[in-house]
Amino acid sequence: MHATFNRLGATLGANGLLILFVIISLFPVYLMFITSLKSQAELIQNVFALPRNPKWGNYPLVLIERSYYRAVINSLMLAGTVTIITIVLSCLAAYAFAVYDFVGRQLLFVLVLVGLMVSEVSILIPVYMLLKSWNLLNSFVGLVLPQIALGLSFGIFLMTTFFLQVPKDLVDAARLDGCTDLQLLMRVMVPVSIPAIGALAVIEFLWTWNSFFFPLVIATRQDLMPLSVAIIDFMGRFTFNYELVATTCVIMFVPILILYVLTQRSFRRGVTMGAVK
Amino acid sequence: MIDARGRLGPYLFLGPAILYLAIWVYYPIAKNFYLSFFTAGASRSDAPQFVGLANYQRLLSDDLFFRALMHNLAWVALSIVIPVVIGLVLAVLLVERRARLFYAAVFFLPVTVAPIMAAIVWGWIYNPTFGALNQFLAVVGLGGLAQPWLADPATALVAVNMIGSWGYYGFCALIFLAGLQGIDPEIYDAARIDGANSFRRFWSITLPLLKPTLVFVLVYTIIGSMKFFDIIYVATKGGPDNSTQIVAVYMFDLFIRQGEQHYAAAMSMVLTAIILVMSLLVIRNATRRT
Numbered sequence: 001m002h003a004t005f006n007r008l009g010a011t012l013g014a015n016g017l018l019i020l021f022v023i024i025s026l027f028p029v030y031l032m033f034i035t036s037l038k039s040q041a042e043l044i045q046n047v048f049a050l051p052r053n054p055k056w057g058n059y060p061l062v063l064i065e066r067s068y069y070r071a072v073i074n075s076l077m078l079a080g081t082v083t084i085i086t087i088v089l090s091c092l093a094a095y096a097f098a099v100y101d102f103v104g105r106q107l108l109f110v111l112v113l114v115g116l117m118v119s120e121v122s123i124l125i126p127v128y129m130l131l132k133s134w135n136l137l138n139s140f141v142g143l144v145l146p147q148i149a150l151g152l153s154f155g156i157f158l159m160t161t162f163f164l165q166v167p168k169d170l171v172d173a174a175r176l177d178g179c180t181d182l183q184l185l186m187r188v189m190v191p192v193s194i195p196a197i198g199a200l201a202v203i204e205f206l207w208t209w210n211s212f213f214f215p216l217v218i219a220t221r222q223d224l225m226p227l228s229v230a231i232i233d234f235m236g237r238f239t240f241n242y243e244l245v246a247t248t249c250v251i252m253f254v255p256i257l258i259l260y261v262l263t264q265r266s267f268r269r270g271v272t273m274g275a276v277k
Numbered sequence: 278m279i280d281a282r283g284r285l286g287p288y289l290f291l292g293p294a295i296l297y298l299a300i301w302v303y304y305p306i307a308k309n310f311y312l313s314f315f316t317a318g319a320s321r322s323d324a325p326q327f328v329g330l331a332n333y334q335r336l337l338s339d340d341l342f343f344r345a346l347m348h349n350l351a352w353v354a355l356s357i358v359i360p361v362v363i364g365l366v367l368a369v370l371l372v373e374r375r376a377r378l379f380y381a382a383v384f385f386l387p388v389t390v391a392p393i394m395a396a397i398v399w400g401w402i403y404n405p406t407f408g409a410l411n412q413f414l415a416v417v418g419l420g421g422l423a424q425p426w427l428a429d430p431a432t433a434l435v436a437v438n439m440i441g442s443w444g445y446y447g448f449c450a451l452i453f454l455a456g457l458q459g460i461d462p463e464i465y466d467a468a469r470i471d472g473a474n475s476f477r478r479f480w481s482i483t484l485p486l487l488k489p490t491l492v493f494v495l496v497y498t499i500i501g502s503m504k505f506f507d508i509i510y511v512a513t514k515g516g517p518d519n520s521t522q523i524v525a526v527y528m529f530d531l532f533i534r535q536g537e538q539h540y541a542a543a544m545s546m547v548l549t550a551i552i553l554v555m556s557l558l559v560i561r562n563a564t565r566r567t
Binding site (some may be wrong): 002014016017019022024025026027028029031032035043044047048058064089090091095096097100102105108111112115117118119120121122123124125126127128129130145146148149152153156171181185206209210212216217228229232242245246249252253256257260264267268271272 | 284286287288290291293295297298300301302303304305306308309313363366367370371378381382383384385386387389390391392393394397398399401403406407408409410412443444446447448451452455466500503504506507510511524525528529532533536541542545546548549552553556
């Protein structure tokens with residue numbers, strides 16, 4: 001009897017804890033959405049509930065009148081370009097690591113892994129100077145180039161572990177059929193590794209979309225700012241327009257939310273593949 | 278012909294990536310190290326002057342740097358005690374549930390929210406006039422605890438860490454869940470037959486077998502906690518009264534606002550070295566005991 005009560009208590013406790021964390025996980029996101037639809041006055045009187053008269057007009061106001069559609073385009077272009085280039089460079093390098101044994105393989109792989117521990121903070125100053133001397137500050141190319149470097153090591157690492165799992169027989173058979181390296185990569189390795197490439201793509205896109213540190217320093221001109229920097233810039237000028245700041249946040253979050261809902265498995269794979277090896 | 282391709286092939290494929298890393302990662306690190314031994318000339322047109330270790334000596338007597346470093350270390354500790362432990366507990370609760378992927382997906386949602394956005398939204402939650410937290414405390418009869426969480430030096434660091442924790446426990450839960458699912462269930466059955474209770478099973482089976490995953494999460498947490506920037510920059514800018522100042526924000530300020538690039542370079546060099554040493558210590562300790 002006592003044991004059953006204990007079990008019951010444990011189950012209740014476990015479910016309670018899980019539900020508590022569901023609420024904690026969702027509440028700030030919910031708050032962001034409802035704040036974007038409220039008026040200043042309602043914000044203070046009525047914190048938790050849905051807005052009484054949703055102000056949908058905040059969205060066209062921010063997107064069109066305040067030209068935030070430009071930041072959306074900037075972010076899409078930035079994250080898209082960085083993701084594509086990262087995938088191409090990662091697959092090429094991973095192919096060499098996975099298929100060949102060559103002089104310096106170990107050393108080069110360690111060098112790539114070192115890149116995993118390097119943060120934006122450690123390279124900010126020289127990167128800034130480099131971009132300045134090449135006249136790339138406040139340019140799209142200047143935003144793209146250093147951003148790729150931040151995820152490239154992860155990409156190579158991820159794709160190498162995946163390419164190594166491709167059965168050797170498959171590689172040998174393709175070789176016997178007279179496949180060149182490029183054909184082997186494009187017709188065998190890449191098609192088999194679509195799940196891994198998808199995982200890398202969504203993670204890289206998310207990282208770049210949410211990135212802030214480099215863009216903050218590199219894009220100081222408003223028409224070049226990606227959403228992350230544009231929101232902080234907006235906040236600096238309209239600190240107390242909470243509902244409009246919330247609107248910009250929702251605009252930044254919705255594309256990620258859609259991506260997340262549609263490609264959940266890829267997200268899960270991307271996050272856990274790097275960790276559990 | 279085939280042989281020649283065999284010898285050149287891998288380098289051709291590696292070339293672009295390595296060249297890329299060389300320009301944007303290895304060279305900047307070397308350059309950063311180099312810069313840290315100089316100081317700006319007296320006027321803008323003067324060349325930088327070599328000063329040896331002077332920038333590093335200045336670091337040793339910079340109280341704000343040590344305060345910032347302490348806050349980073351406190352952030353490491355808080356991040357291990359709060360989101361990592363929560364993530365582990367959630368993963369253990371989830372591993373045998375059918376709906377585990379649904380829960381994991383919900384818990385992971387905050388991880389997809391940009392840190393700057395988390396900082397903004399939590400800034401509202403903590404707001405003393407219309408903040409949800411104080412209002413919630415009032416509703417449950419704890420109104421006396423209400424305070425300006427981010428504006429009081431006594432609570433600011435922990436309050437701001439909660440923002441980071443919110444965006445991190447879902448990540449930990451997902452990774453621990455994957456680690457737990459990799460453990461053979463038969464080991465548990467054997468232990469159950471031997472009469473081991475659930476706590477005992479967790480302590481002597483789950484934890485040891487989860488070690489590689491734990492090491493990964495610890496190293497990842499350390500690196501993340503030492504280098505993070507976004508949340509502090511947006512939520513408090515290091516204030517009030519430097520109570521949430523961290524190395525990355527201090528360094529950014531020195532470089533961008535005060536133009537002290539050489540001193541800032543020395544600071545980021547020390548930060549990089551500390552991250553490296555801490556990570557290696559965790560990894561070495563973990564591999565020695567097995």
